[in-house]
Amino acid sequence: xxxxxxxxxxxxxxxxxxxxxxxxxxxxxxxxxxxxxxxxxxxxxxxxxxxxxxxxxxxxxxxxxxxxxxxxxxxxxxxxxxxxxxxxxxxxxxxxxxxxxxxxxxxxxxxxxxxxxxxxxxx
Amino acid sequence: xxxxxxxxxxxxxxxxxxxxxxxxxxxxxxxxxxxxxxxxxxxxxxxxxxxxxxxxxxxxxxxxxxxxxxxxxxxxxxxxxxxxxxxxxxxxxxxxxxxxxxxxxxxxxxxxxxxxxxxxxxxxxxxxxxxxxxxxxxxxxxxxxxxxxxxxxxxxxxxxxxxxxxxxxxxxxxxxxxxxxxxxxxxxxxxxxxxxxxxxxxxxxxxxxxxxxxxxxxxxxxxxxxxxxxxxxxxxxxxxxxxxxxxxxxxxxxxxxxxxxxxxxxxxxxxxxxxxxxxxxxx
Numbered sequence: 001x002x003x004x005x006x007x008x009x010x011x012x013x014x015x016x017x018x019x020x021x022x023x024x025x026x027x028x029x030x031x032x033x034x035x036x037x038x039x040x041x042x043x044x045x046x047x048x049x050x051x052x053x054x055x056x057x058x059x060x061x062x063x064x065x066x067x068x069x070x071x072x073x074x075x076x077x078x079x080x081x082x083x084x085x086x087x088x089x090x091x092x093x094x095x096x097x098x099x100x101x102x103x104x105x106x107x108x109x110x111x112x113x114x115x116x117x118x119x120x121x122x123x
Numbered sequence: 124x125x126x127x128x129x130x131x132x133x134x135x136x137x138x139x140x141x142x143x144x145x146x147x148x149x150x151x152x153x154x155x156x157x158x159x160x161x162x163x164x165x166x167x168x169x170x171x172x173x174x175x176x177x178x179x180x181x182x183x184x185x186x187x188x189x190x191x192x193x194x195x196x197x198x199x200x201x202x203x204x205x206x207x208x209x210x211x212x213x214x215x216x217x218x219x220x221x222x223x224x225x226x227x228x229x230x231x232x233x234x235x236x237x238x239x240x241x242x243x244x245x246x247x248x249x250x251x252x253x254x255x256x257x258x259x260x261x262x263x264x265x266x267x268x269x270x271x272x273x274x275x276x277x278x279x280x281x282x283x284x285x286x287x288x289x290x291x292x293x294x295x296x297x298x299x300x301x302x303x304x305x306x307x308x309x310x311x312x313x314x315x316x317x318x319x320x321x322x323x324x325x326x327x328x329x330x331x332x333x334x335x336x337x338x339x340x341x342x343x344x345x346x347x348x349x350x351x352x353x354x355x356x357x358x359x360x361x362x363x364x365x366x367x368x369x370x371x372x373x374x375x376x377x378x379x380x381x382x383x384x385x386x387x388x389x390x391x392x393x394x395x396x397x398x399x400x401x402x403x404x405x406x
Contacts, residue, residue, distance in 0.1 A: 062133040064142075064150065066125050081307055085355035093136055096308045099279040099301060103141030103183065104216075104243070105250050108224045111144070111187045118148030119189075 003051025010044035061091050127168075130161055135173060138180040143187065155184040175201070182217050186224050194221055212243040219247060242271050249277075257288050275301050282314075291322040309354040313361045316347030320368065327373070337373070344368060345386070352393075359399050365390045366401055 017037045025031055058077060060070045069090045071078075078084045088094035125133075137143060137154070146154060158181055166174060178197055185194035198221055201214050215234055222231035228251070235248040249263045264281045268274065282297030298315050301308060323340040326332045345368050351361040369387040374380065394401055 059132075060129065062125055062129045064133075064137075066130075066133075068125070068129065081354050082356045085309065086357060089355060089357045091133075091136075093140055093142055094310065095140065096305065096310045097140045097142060097145075099275065099308065099311060101141040101144045102276045102280050102283075103144040104246060104276055105280045106141075106144040106183075106187075107250070107253065108186055108220055112189050112224060115148045115151055115188055118152075 001051075001055075003047050003054065007044045007048035007051060010040055010047065014040040014044060061087060063091050064093065127161075127165060130157070131165070131169070131173070134158060134161060134177060134180065138176045141183075143180065143183050146187075151184065151188050155188045155190070158184055175204070179213075179217070182221075186220060191221075191225055194224070212241050215241070215244055216247055219244070242267075242274075245270070246274065246277060257284060260284060272300075273304070275304055286318065286321075289325065291318040291325065294318050295322075307354055309351040309358055309361070312347050312351035312354070313358065313364065316344045316351065316361065316364055319344035319347060320364065338379075341368060341371075341373065356393075357397060359397055362390060362393050362397065362399060363401065366394055 014037050017040070018033060021033060021037065054075075057075055058071045058073060060068050063069055069087075071087050071090075073083070078086065085094070134157075143151070143154065158177070162177060162181060166177075169177065178201060182194055182197040182201075185191070185197065198214070198217055201217070205211055205214060215237075219231040219234045222228070222234065232248070232251065235244045237244075239245065246267055249260070249267050252259045252263045261281065261284050264277060264284065268277055268281065271277065278297045278300045282294040282301075285291070285294035285297060295315055295318050298311050298318070301311050302315070305311065319340050323337060323344060326337055326340060345365065348361045348364040348368070351358055352365070365386065368374070369383050369390050374383045
């Protein structure tokens with residue numbers, strides 16, 4: 001955010017300076033854009049690009065118990081399969097869990113009975 | 124109260140993996156409340172796919188927690204929204220589950236048998252034979268898989284049924300069908316390894332078993348556990364499997380001891396690194 005703010009500020013300043021220079025040049029002799037304005041523009045662009053790259057971060061995730069967990073790598077998603085499956089391991093829900101869960105085959109009667117018994121125990 | 128974006132991500136993940144079917148009653152209870160609260164506060168901020176996926180999840184949460192009126196309300200809402208597509212198998216499936224839950228098996232069967240080409244519904248119909256015993260259920264699952272051999276959930280279900288009755292070789296065959304489609308499914312590799320180990324124990328208990336067959340089974344169990352940790356080296360279940368294999372008394376024999384030494388030290392190192400409490404697991 002700070003990089004964006006500084007970059008935009010510098011870019012606006014460089015733009016305004018270029019506008020002033022153009023206005024002045026149109027009344028006097030035509031001259032090329034001063035070097036400091038060009039340098040300021042380049043620096044501002046570099047800062048904005050840097051800010052946008054560093055702002056791409058891996059978002060954290062919630063475990064089933066609502067605990068916030070983050071990946072080891074702060075910026076880029078891992079490429080190797082062994083690292084890519086790391087978040088599944090931390091969160092406790094993997095995309096392959098569907099083979100264990102098989103919601104299409106869920107025994108609703110048994111699950112409802114189990115839940116009703118648990119509720120009775122809680123009372 | 125957790126961050127809304129993170130909570131949304133978590134709920135959508137649960138909806139996609141169907142984890143709700145494995146929740147304990149306690150987890151179901153808190154999940155039901157959390158989802159209801161989330162939908163009440165944030166449903167306007169969701170896009171339509173997210174919203175209807177969460178409605179489907181809400182239906183399952185309501186049904187499994189005996190909130191039948193709310194479950195019916197979700198079905199009515201989905202029917203109102205997708206009335207033009209009244210042939211939707213997904214909605215019919217939810218309706219049949221609702222009827223099954225309230226004890227109206229006749230209505231549920233009627234919904235599932237309307238069209239034999241609706242294979243998702245046929246799959247649900249197969250589950251009705253679960254109460255007739257394992258053999259009948261397995262037979263029906265095999266019949267369904269003849270019609271729809273690429274249904275991975277059905278292969279997983281069939282594998283689980285074979286495991287329950289101790290037919291580990293058949294269970295392994297089913298899991299290998301899944302691996303053909305999902306070659307990176309490390310939990311499935313773990314299960315294949317585990318079933319090989321169970322098969323080894325089964326064979327070991329028999330009076331006349333060839334030593335060569337036992338070694339083959341242990342090797343296959345080890346190889347599958349190793350593939351699993353090759354894909355995800357933090358998958359603790361496979362490391363525990365390897366630990367048990369390496370420390371099994373069969374491997375303590377002088378003939379095999381040398382060969383398993385390397386595996387033993389590797390597993391010991393990893394178990395310590397991942398802080399796996401082996402003693403509590405083995406007990």
